[in-house]
Amino acid sequence: MDGAPLLDDGFPAARLFSQGYSYTYDDVIFLPHYIDFPTDAVSLSTKLSRRVALATPCVASPMDTVTESSMAAAMASLGAIGIIHSNNNVSHQASLIRLAKSHKIPFNHDLIFKSPSDSILSGEEFSSAPCIFVTESGTQNSKLLGTVEKSNWEGLDSKETRVSEYMTKSSVSIPASYSFEDVAGYLAKNELQYVPLVRDNGEEGEEIVNLVTSDDVERIQGFPKFGLPSLGADGEFLVGASIGTRESDKERLEHLVKAGVNVVVLDSSQGNSIYQIEMIKYAKKTYPELDLIGGNVVTAYQAQNLIQAGVDGLRVGMGSGSICTTQEVCAVGRGQAAAVYKVASIAAQSGVPVIADGGISNSGHIVKALTLGASTVMMGSFLAGSNEAPGTYVYQDGRRVKKYRGMGSLEAMTKGSDARYLGDKAKLKIAQGVVGAVADKGSVLKFIPYTMQAVKQGFQDLGASSLQSAHDLLRSGVLRLEVRTGAAQVEGGVHGLVSYEKKSF
Numbered sequence: 001m002d003g004a005p006l007l008d009d010g011f012p013a014a015r016l017f018s019q020g021y022s023y024t025y026d027d028v029i030f031l032p033h034y035i036d037f038p039t040d041a042v043s044l045s046t047k048l049s050r051r052v053a054l055a056t057p058c059v060a061s062p063m064d065t066v067t068e069s070s071m072a073a074a075m076a077s078l079g080a081i082g083i084i085h086s087n088n089n090v091s092h093q094a095s096l097i098r099l100a101k102s103h104k105i106p107f108n109h110d111l112i113f114k115s116p117s118d119s120i121l122s123g124e125e126f127s128s129a130p131c132i133f134v135t136e137s138g139t140q141n142s143k144l145l146g147t148v149e150k151s152n153w154e155g156l157d158s159k160e161t162r163v164s165e166y167m168t169k170s171s172v173s174i175p176a177s178y179s180f181e182d183v184a185g186y187l188a189k190n191e192l193q194y195v196p197l198v199r200d201n202g203e204e205g206e207e208i209v210n211l212v213t214s215d216d217v218e219r220i221q222g223f224p225k226f227g228l229p230s231l232g233a234d235g236e237f238l239v240g241a242s243i244g245t246r247e248s249d250k251e252r253l254e255h256l257v258k259a260g261v262n263v264v265v266l267d268s269s270q271g272n273s274i275y276q277i278e279m280i281k282y283a284k285k286t287y288p289e290l291d292l293i294g295g296n297v298v299t300a301y302q303a304q305n306l307i308q309a310g311v312d313g314l315r316v317g318m319g320s321g322s323i324c325t326t327q328e329v330c331a332v333g334r335g336q337a338a339a340v341y342k343v344a345s346i347a348a349q350s351g352v353p354v355i356a357d358g359g360i361s362n363s364g365h366i367v368k369a370l371t372l373g374a375s376t377v378m379m380g381s382f383l384a385g386s387n388e389a390p391g392t393y394v395y396q397d398g399r400r401v402k403k404y405r406g407m408g409s410l411e412a413m414t415k416g417s418d419a420r421y422l423g424d425k426a427k428l429k430i431a432q433g434v435v436g437a438v439a440d441k442g443s444v445l446k447f448i449p450y451t452m453q454a455v456k457q458g459f460q461d462l463g464a465s466s467l468q469s470a471h472d473l474l475r476s477g478v479l480r481l482e483v484r485t486g487a488a489q490v491e492g493g494v495h496g497l498v499s500y501e502k503k504s505f
């Protein structure tokens with residue numbers, strides 16, 4: 001509202017966050033400003049790091065119950081990005097990157113391969129896809145000979161029978177370069193229930209990388225159409241990956257770069273360490289073209305050290321995650337709203353984008369994170385119950401759930417990251433996270449577009465038509481906030497009803 005005087009009401013962020021309180025998202029509320037544009041005029045396009053631009057400001061966390069190839073492909077298809085976790089051996093992590101990057105469609109099935117002389121002993125092998133593929137060598141990178149559907153297998157007298165004796169001989173497939181629309185058209189025209197997607201790896205032969213069913217097509221066509229995908233210069237999906245700060249992570253990094261990773265996150269709860277700073281210097285010297293995100297940090301001092309070491313992005317949050325126990329165990333961390341505001345204020349001076357990591361459980365938290373200076377939000381629990389998260393659904397007290405666990409939980413540490421914890425000499429293992437479960441949320445391809453629409457509505461109420469304009473309102477002091485008392489927080493939620501159903505879209 002050009003020219004109108006700003007009546008003094010509420011607190012500018014600089015004043016609110018200098019009172020000595022570790023505020024988080026739920027503690028604060030923005031005062032609405034002036035609307036002079038429609039919701040659809042809001043652009044959420046942003047930067048993950050200095051050179052990686054995104055149309056959608058969302059990042060899937062590098063956790064083994066959140067981001068593998070399906071999540072990374074789906075997030076990229078939405079204009080966002082997924083960071084593939086490193087709680088695995090490096091060849092597996094590299095293969096997950098390659099798989100996500102080889103996709104043109106936003107999901108994948110876990111495929112099972114057999115050689116002609118194999119047998120199928122359990123019906124469970126059919127649980128992840130409508131058929132088992134028979135290839136010359138029984139691996140993914142081998143010539144397709146035929147398929148076995150569960151109905152072919154169920155009728156067998158002996159499950160020991162070799163698959164060559166009852167498979168359907170067929171090598172129908174289409175190139176992995178087909179777009180979703182091309183695949184949908186092919187299935188419809190040929191009246192097929194499913195078709196494998198095959199990538200030609202030149203001299204190394206063909207590789208079956210995915211499968212699309214007519215049910216997938218129907219499901220995806222029901223989802224909202226949404227923005228531009230995140231693509232690299234190679235035309236493939238943008239995919240990130242995490243590494244640690246041990247000596248062995250240098251070799252891991254080399255493999256990730258060979259696999260085509262677009263951005264790397266140094267994954268640590270306290271990033272301001274000699275280990276991380278040395279790794280930043282090494283990585284920037286060895287791969288100057290690769291964007292490197294440091295963290296985690298929650299203070300201006302920590303941020304400044306990593307910026308000076310050369311990071312291209314910062315990840316902010318310590319103990320704010322839904323599965324985190326760091327603040328309880330170690331007594332360090334910060335309320336996430338204060339952490340994002342303080343770190344973003346210093347990072348903005350060097351043009352380093354900030355990721356607000358952890359503690360996001362609704363669209364309002366995303367509006368708060370982005371308006372307090374973050375360029376993207378990183379999410380674990382918000383994405384963990386989705387179809388695209390690793391793992392299978394199980395029933396718990398009648399609810400369909402998926403496992404979600406902290407990367408510092410005992411279970412995750414024992415799976416792969418022992419070196420990090422027991423490292424070398426330490427004998428006592430201390431968890432800084434828990435193992436839990438989250439409710440089935442359906443597909444990220446559906447709920448992320450709706451969530452982003454809600455975020456745009458929040459931006460409109462603030463009078464911010466872009467992230468840049470939100471940050472300008474923040475730093476000029478035009479944006480005003482207040483702390484919500486306990487009663488105000490209760491009032492701001494649903495209250496006083498005997499029962500209700502909360503359906504957001």
Ligand SMILES: NC(=O)C1=CN([C@@H]2O[C@H](COP(=O)(O)OP(=O)(O)OC[C@H]3O[C@@H](n4cnc5c(N)ncnc54)[C@H](O)[C@@H]3O)[C@@H](O)[C@H]2O)C=CC1
Nearest residue numbers: 245246267268269270275296317318319326407408420432
């Ligand atoms: N954001 C958060 O609040 C938290 C996140 N986490 C997650 O849990 C996982 C593990 O985090 P961290 O325990 O911080 O892992 P980390 O690998 O950074 O640290 C584990 C231990 O190894 C030490 N260390 C690291 N590099 C070393 C080197 N080169 N030589 C000797 N010692 C070295 C560290 O100082 C620390 O004591 C990550 O995925 C992280 O994101 C865990 C706790 C809190």
Ligand SMILES: O=c1[nH]c(=O)c2[nH+]cn([C@@H]3O[C@H](COP(=O)(O)O)[C@@H](O)[C@H]3O)c2[nH]1
Nearest residue numbers: 061321322324359380381406407408432433
């Ligand atoms: O204290 C912790 N112990 C852990 O075991 C752990 N695992 C993940 N993280 C961090 O939590 C973030 C995800 O948080 P949300 O589920 O709230 O999105 C992630 O993005 C991480 O920053 C951990 N923090």
Ligand SMILES: [K+]
Nearest residue numbers: 319320321324
């Ligand atoms: K927590």
